Amino acid sequence: MAPTVVAFVLSWWLVARSRAQHPRQPFLSLHPSNGVALGGNVTLRCHLPQPALWVLLCRDEVEILYQYSTGEQNTTEFFFGDVQREHAEKYQCQYKDKETMKLSALSDPVELVVTDASFPPPGTMLSPRGGVETGTNVTIQCWAAHGATFLLHKDGCSPPSQRQDPQEQDMATFTLPGVTPADAGTYRCSYIPYGYPFLSSPLGDKVTLEVTPASGAPRGAEGGPWRTLVVAVGGGCAATAALVFSLGLFFLLIARRRRRSESCGREGVKWLGDPPPPNVSPVFLGSPVPPRGPWPQEDSEHLTYADLRPPPPAPRGCSPPPSPPLSTPRWALGEPTDTPPPPQRPPLQ
Structure with missing residues (x-):
């Protein structure tokens, strides 16, 4: 809050100091502005930028007229009726500030040109x-x-x-x-x-x-700024359309290439035309077409899906005890052994 108050007070002081030293310059205008004929009427209007005590009208930097001001009006008018040759001159205005009682600078000059019919027209x-x-x-x-x-x-x-x-x-x-x-x-x-x-x-x-229009030029060829604007807009639209077409073609080629790469089963295998349905086997380039019918399918390591298929599950229930491994006794082979051979049964009578 304090910095805002300080800035406001400082700005007010600077404005007051500027107004006290140099009252703002007024502005003088002629009505009518394109000159007046001998015997006509003209008004010189002094525009005031701030309240004034009185206003001066100067001719060739010499004070000739003045008017008091109430301080509420923004302009002060000086009226000349029945204009004569001596009125044809350069005019300026200035004012005295109501608060500081100082004179402002002179306004920019205006020239009152009087038309004299005694001169023959050119x-x-x-x-x-x-x-x-x-x-x-x-x-x-x-x-x-x-x-x-x-x-x-x-x-x-x-x-x-x-x-x-x-x-x-x-x-x-x-x-x-x-x-x-x-x-x-x-x-x-x-x-x-x-x-x-x-x-x-x-x-x-x-x-x-x-x-x-110039001969041979098409109708509307000299359209001026409007034609220039139309040409610029048309050129911009054409460039935009070309850019959009190029981007669309670029993305279409990328999508087509990606679809082709995904449709290949492995390196060296290429589909002829569109990708085949799932139940159709691929055609190998450079190899004869295999006969139709079911056959084991191999993966990249030459393993069939039958080899990779898991074993069938065991039937539910109690499983029989494992049978001991069969082996031929050593005595039957004529090899020496510590175990005597089993007694032989007598033949049946």
């Missing part, structure tokens, strides 16, 4: 004209009556797509290399005259770029 030309195939290099040329910085705009995109300074010349060439269907659309040009960095001419004539 000329625009697309080359090649009409529809072009995918992968074709397309150029858009813009020109004006005097040197300027040229801007290329695409309908539907707020900021200019390209900007070019032709070194005080009166023409600029924008290149779109290897166009795709995403490049199709309507393009216009404008320019900023030299000596008026925040004034712009009106948009020039529009040119339309149409992109068609």
Whole structure:
């Protein structure tokens, strides 16, 4: 518990110290963001990261406006109505922290570009004209009556797509290399005259770029990211299927080899075809087929099962006493002996 409390107090102290030394930087935005025409309206909005006492609006780093803040709102707005040329400038904002009474750093600058209809619109030309195939290099040329910085705009995109300074010349060439269907659309040009960095001419004539599939290419060949994803998924599925097939074939061969090894009776004996039923004897390679009929079976030591069969059990009951071994007396063989021969009985009359 104690380490947690110490860590919390230390973090709070560090945050408080950081806020006391350097209040966080604000953020300034323009509404509308794509510029305003002479006589129009524009709003500059300063976004505050923490409660502020008051907010300053600076033009070219010089304070021109300020507003008090209640400390509860997150933004402060500066409204310009009936915009004139003198409003075309670079703007920043900053604030005074409500707790420390210190000023924050200036926000990043934003440029208020005012469109002046007194400048003639530029000329625009697309080359090649009409529809072009995918992968074709397309150029858009813009020109004006005097040197300027040229801007290329695409309908539907707020900021200019390209900007070019032709070194005080009166023409600029924008290149779109290897166009795709995403490049199709309507393009216009404008320019900023030299000596008026925040004034712009009106948009020039529009040119339309149409992109068609390359001749000979199959329908949907230029599928873009979706086609790339489909190809990647298909390749992955094919590789997986090949791997599964290879593993299945490998295990099938192992199982077949194991079954063959188990079906062999002994070395040198091979079954012809599938394993025979139990009552069929094996066929020896290189030897004649034995005649049919029962015969003793031998094991690996050439012993028949008849020899290995145990003797029949003795009949139940009392067994007769063992008879003495028969032997021929020695006197009958004419050999000397200490035992006299038995007396001979007289012959019967």
